[in-house]
Amino acid sequence: MELVFIRHGQGEHTLNLPESLHTSDPDLTEEGTIQAKSLKKQFPLSKADVIIISPTRRTLQTARIWSEDIKCSKIVSPLVSPRMFTQKSEWQTLPCDEILSKEIIKEDFSGLHIEEERSNEWWYEGINKLPDKKFKVLAKDFLKWCKQFENKRIYIVSHDGTITSYSQLLIGREFTRNDFQKETGVIKVNF
Template sequence: MDITFIRHGHGEHLVDYPNQLNCLHPGLTELGKSQVIGLRKQVIVAPEDVILVSPTQRTIETALLLAQNTNLMFSPLVGPRMFPQNPEFVPLVCDQIYSKEELSHKYPGIKVVELGLDCWEESINQMDACRFKILAEHLLEWCRQQSGNAFIISHDGTITSYRMLLGEIGLTRSDFLGEAGQYTMRNV
């Protein structure tokens, strides 16, 4: 199985950086939408593939532009995550995820992947590395059990955390994908 990580396009919270980072549920800007539309030429999703989406507005909009509701599934396990982790950092309002109730109301046809874990109340954003590793490994095992490849539409810190969990060494913020960036790990 291959996993392709995709970062959301340019978000509204970045328009007047850093002054908009406390904007709740920012979506994509017009630039962000055009970045994602350009990405559609490079990202081919087969019918058996799954697309896991962070429950934030900008990642959901990215997913809908890429796959138009095909095989989309929400998971808080791919929500925003600070990188590098520092317990003294305060979570940004722009990184608050939607609740299950908000998602089911706004996007009634899209499934939620929970894996029987209570991970909605406990955000992965500031979760310690050991707890994150346990939950992330559950999600990766679930991905391996699916019939196709996995696409994870998420955020810089989350993507980098998963890449390190999957064996990449020495990653830093300079390895972030950038807006509408993609990165595929083969035979995970």
């Protein structure tokens, strides 16, 4: 089974680093919108496809633009929300990486399925500061859940640290921040 991890398009929080990381709920930039539109050609979707989306505005916007007019399954899950890489227990979640509430998602992004059965407790904190041992247990459970879509293409629209954390687990080798994907960068992983 193949998972295709896609990093969101360019967000406002990346325009003036490091100060812009303190932007709450950043949108896609104009360039990020163009990048999201380019996914339509790179990965044409069908109604049989599944997109699992992190609950941040920039990932939701990326998925909405890319999947416009396609009635594929679109699932929002905090199990692919922002994740620090590498983990530093003393670090705090940055404002740009705080996840949206289910209520805001329902209001601003109608038509999406909000995954709660396996992830309800993670809607409040997300996985950003989760210690590696706990993340691995949660990630393995998430990947097991993904297997229910075995005969479908599964895309995960997420964040550089999250994608790197999942890739490290799935591929079985150590990664560094140098392995981070650029905006709308892709990693395909078989498991």
